[in-house]
Amino acid sequence: MLPLLLLLATAPGADGLTSIDYVPTLANETLEGRITTSTFVLEQPRCVFTDAQPGTHIWLVVALDAAAERFDAGTMPETPRLAFQTFPSNTAYATLGTSIANYPCPPRPGDFTVLRVGSETACRSDPNRPSCNGPLPGPGPYRVKFVAWDNVTAQAQTHWSEPITLKTALQADNLPVTAGGHSTGMIILTAILSILFAVLLACLVALLASWCSNSYGSSSIFSKPDAVTVRRYNTHHVYDQPAARL
Amino acid sequence: MSKDDNSVHIFQGLLILGNVVIGMCGIALTAECIFFVSDPHGLYPLLEATENDDIYAAAWIGIFVGFALFSLSVLGITGVIKSNKTLLLVYIILMLITYAFEMASCITAATHQDFLTPNLFLKQMLERYQKMETDNNNDKWMSEGVTKTWNNLMLQNHCCGVHGPSDWQKYASAFRSSYNDADYPWPHQCCVMDARGSPVNLDGCKLGVPGYYNSNGCYDAISGPMNRQAWGVAWFGFAILCWTFWVLLGTMFYWSRIEY
Numbered sequence: 001m002l003p004l005l006l007l008l009a010t011a012p013g014a015d016g017l018t019s020i021d022y023v024p025t026l027a028n029e030t031l032e033g034r035i036t037t038s039t040f041v042l043e044q045p046r047c048v049f050t051d052a053q054p055g056t057h058i059w060l061v062v063a064l065d066a067a068a069e070r071f072d073a074g075t076m077p078e079t080p081r082l083a084f085q086t087f088p089s090n091t092a093y094a095t096l097g098t099s100i101a102n103y104p105c106p107p108r109p110g111d112f113t114v115l116r117v118g119s120e121t122a123c124r125s126d127p128n129r130p131s132c133n134g135p136l137p138g139p140g141p142y143r144v145k146f147v148a149w150d151n152v153t154a155q156a157q158t159h160w161s162e163p164i165t166l167k168t169a170l171q172a173d174n175l176p177v178t179a180g181g182h183s184t185g186m187i188i189l190t191a192i193l194s195i196l197f198a199v200l201l202a203c204l205v206a207l208l209a210s211w212c213s214n215s216y217g218s219s220s221i222f223s224k225p226d227a228v229t230v231r232r233y234n235t236h237h238v239y240d241q242p243a244a245r246l
Numbered sequence: 247m248s249k250d251d252n253s254v255h256i257f258q259g260l261l262i263l264g265n266v267v268i269g270m271c272g273i274a275l276t277a278e279c280i281f282f283v284s285d286p287h288g289l290y291p292l293l294e295a296t297e298n299d300d301i302y303a304a305a306w307i308g309i310f311v312g313f314a315l316f317s318l319s320v321l322g323i324t325g326v327i328k329s330n331k332t333l334l335l336v337y338i339i340l341m342l343i344t345y346a347f348e349m350a351s352c353i354t355a356a357t358h359q360d361f362l363t364p365n366l367f368l369k370q371m372l373e374r375y376q377k378m379e380t381d382n383n384n385d386k387w388m389s390e391g392v393t394k395t396w397n398n399l400m401l402q403n404h405c406c407g408v409h410g411p412s413d414w415q416k417y418a419s420a421f422r423s424s425y426n427d428a429d430y431p432w433p434h435q436c437c438v439m440d441a442r443g444s445p446v447n448l449d450g451c452k453l454g455v456p457g458y459y460n461s462n463g464c465y466d467a468i469s470g471p472m473n474r475q476a477w478g479v480a481w482f483g484f485a486i487l488c489w490t491f492w493v494l495l496g497t498m499f500y501w502s503r504i505e506y
Contacts, residue, residue: 032454032461036415038427041453116453118428135428169418172372175365186356189484193349196491200342203498210502 017073017147018156022048024144026164027114037167038135039118045146046113047105049156056100057149059131062117063092065141065163073147073157083130084123088137094147095133117144141165261326261500264493265319271486272315278478279308287471288398291391295370300358301472304479307351314344315486322497334501341494345487352483359476364465368408368417371396376433377420389420396464397435401443405464406436411454413463436460 027034027041034041045058052058059077070091075081077094084093096115107113117133124134136142141163148156282305293299318341325333375396380386400406407413411432414421421433429452436459437451445451450458 030456032411032456032459033431033452034454036427036431039431112450112453112455114453116449119452121426121428135426167415169422170416172369172417172419175369175417177363177366177369178361181360182357183360186353186360186480189356189480190353193352193484193487196487197345197349200345200491200494203495204338204342207498207502 017154018051020048020146020156020158022146022158024146024158024161031114033116035164035166036118037139037169038137039116040136040142040164040166042115042117042144042161044103044113044115045158046103046107048146048158049100049103049148050105052100052148052155053150054101055150056155057097058100058103059094059147059149060096060115060117060144061092061094061147062087062136062142062144063160064088065143067091068143068160073145074154077147077149078131080130083127084132084134085125085127085130093130095131097131097149100148136166139166139168257496257500258326261493261496262323264489264496265322265326268322268486268490268493269316269319271482271489272312272319274312275315275482275486276309276312278482279305279312282475282478283309287467288395289468289471291388291395292367292370292468293472295374295388295392296366298358298361300354300361301476301479304351304355304358305475307347307354308479308483311344311348311351311483314340315348315490318344322493326497326500329504331501331504334497334504338494338497338501341490341497345490345494348483348487352480352487355476355480355483359473359480362469362472362476364408364469367465367468368413371408372413372417372419372421375419375421376424378424397433399464399467400433400435400460401439403464403467404438404460405462405467406432406460407463408465408468409463410461411436411459432459 022045024045025043027043031041033039042060049056049058061071061073061082063071075094077097080086081090082092082094083090084095087093096117118135120133121135123129123132126132142165143160143163145160146158147154283302290299290302293302318337321333322337322341324330325337370392374389374392376393377385377389380389414432415427421430425433431452431454434445434448434451437445437448438458438460440446445458447455447458
């Protein structure tokens with residue numbers, strides 16, 4: 001039983017395609033732009049199509065999650081059935097077709113081993129570029145797989161990836177803008193300054209009231225003449241000198 | 247008699263000292279507020295676009311109050327030396343008016359500081375940065391101010407957005423309606439620039455590869471100077487007013503003791 005299952009796993013499928021046991025994955029998590037609202041980043045299929053002949057082209061197929069199962073891997077890329085421009089009404093498109101030589105195995109040090117899906121904006125309405133790697137029209141979810149083609153037929157395909165859902169932008173209108181309340185510092189500052197100002201005003205009023213009542217001769221707050229009073233400062237003390245000095 | 251004269255002279259000396267300190271603090275307040283009003287960090291357009299620039303109003307009041315304090319302290323010193331009731335009464339009344347203005351400035355600065363939150367600047371950035379379809383001249387002026395200020399901020403402080411580049415992905419914005427997401431997941435000012443002012447690696451920046459884009463937010467670069475301005479105006483003014491309170495009380499007491 002087991003050898004038969006192993007044979008089935010690597011044997012050509014019903015439509016003549018070899019099924020490769022590889023699930024396309026999103027790129028390493030340290031990329032900030034791993035998933036945006038219209039693009040996502042996949043790991044390149046390095047060391048995946050190990051049996052491919054030189055001259056094989058590897059295509060990426062992007063499909064709506066709901067329609068992934070209906071996809072026929074034998075459909076030729078760069079034809080209207082797999083054109084980007086009519087996606088999503090044709091439920092899948094093929095893009096990023098490149099020679100297997102661009103995915104050397106093992107990866108050279110310093111290589112970016114990622115594929116950005118959705119980076120070409122110039123050709124998204126150009127019907128002459130059906131394999132355009134255009135930005136995705138909605139948040140998805142999408143599934144992707146890699147298909148290997150020689151010049152005429154499809155040779156091999158990987159499994160479908162897990163569903164990829166893109167980000168959705170929130171509206172900024174609902175952002176709460178006001179702070180929670182007043183800070184402690186501000187309340188203390190206001191309270192202390194108000195009290196000080198009130199005290200000063202009260203003193204001024206009391207001062208003026210006593211001065212007015214004093215100048216009109218009626219009884220005042222400071223009825224007892226104080227022992228220490230301030231004299232007008234005279235620069236010359238000549239008039240104060242006792243006569244004996246002479 | 248001499249002992250009483252001595253205590254009078256000591257009191258006069260204290261009042262003169264108090265007024266000298268007020269005068270110097272007044273000059274310091276004027277200088278500090280001129281510094282803030284000159285907007286060395288170029289953040290004024292952000293406040294202007296919130297239509298509430300109270301901390302700048304408080305700084306403007308501070309300039310004039312500082313100068314008034316200096317002038318009145320000179321008047322006060324003259325009044326105390328001459329023991330002139332009229333001069334001192336004028337001094338007290340004008341000082342109280344100046345006190346009221348400075349109080350307004352301090353309270354305004356302290357209140358407005360509570361208003362400056364990250365979400366305020368985030369919402370403003372999302373609504374105004376690179377806004378192309380403006381309703382009227384005022385809207386156009388404010389949006390251009392915000393755009394220019396943010397571009398300068400992001401380039402000079404090597405930062406992106408309020409919390410980070412994810413602000414541009416998480417929220418819809420005026421920027422997003424003019425610049426598509428695939429080419430501009432975040433503004434190109436968030437990319438690490440070379441000496442000529444162009445991105446070192448634009449693809450790396452768009453992908454978000456660490457080292458090719460600025461991942462930290464600009465909120466610290468905005469709130470730092472603004473908080474320093476609010477605190478500088480509010481609490482230095484508070485300190486001056488606390489000192490002035492005692493000098494004024496002393497002057498009023500002195501005034502009540504002067505006999506013609």
